[in-house]
Amino acid sequence: MRKADRHLLIRQIITEHTVRTQEELLQQLEVQGVSATQATISRDIRDLKIVKVPDESGQTKFVIFQGMQASEDEKEEEQRLIQMIEDVVTKVDRVQFMTLIHTVADNAPLLSAAIDEVTMPEKVCSLAGFDTVAVISRSDEDAETFYQFIRNHAVL
Missing domain, CATH: 3.30.1360.40 (Gyrase A; domain 2)
Structure with missing residues (x-):
């Protein structure tokens, strides 16, 4: 699977499911038929600007960082x-x-x-x-x- 397609799928998984760990994200990808290494997922998380934030129960979960896109301004x-x-x-x-x-x-x-x-x-x-x-x-x-x-x- 191409990197861009994997990134799109990761965004979809993070948006539609509560994902708390990289292992959970790897499992969700495998359910979708995508095999990836932990190192690849770590890079994808950084590239997609995915951060962990506390939910209502105080446990952390992955979300897409909602800040403004990087700019030269x-x-x-x-x-x-x-x-x-x-x-x-x-x-x-x-x-x-x-x-x-x-x-x-x-x-x-x-x-x-x-x-x-x-x-x-x-x-x-x-x-x-x-x-x-x-x-x-x-x-x-x-x-x-x-x-x-x-x-x-x-x-x-």
Whole structure:
């Protein structure tokens, strides 16, 4: 199956079914006659901007990120970042020149990429783990400004 066709099928599965894990997504694909590896599914999830969000019961499930599409226009990139902050940030801490952003499980890499797309003088770079993004600033003052930006947009 072509990548584009697989992506279309994954979007359909995520939209029509509650999918909580990559394993469940693999099983749903197999039901549709599509065999894929876990690595392929991981790349597809990143490419399709699928994120995990809590449902009514507090358990996480996959959804298609509803933020604005990436654009070269800086304002649109910032709006996309703000939407993502609202959707996935669970906690924010600051330690000297670093801002630590905690996310819903498995969303840190996507948030880190969104942060890196936006030009902000307060940040040098970001590093992502599974559910935490570390943003490095040049000074404590820059880190405080960036920390306040995240706090102002996060739904904590």
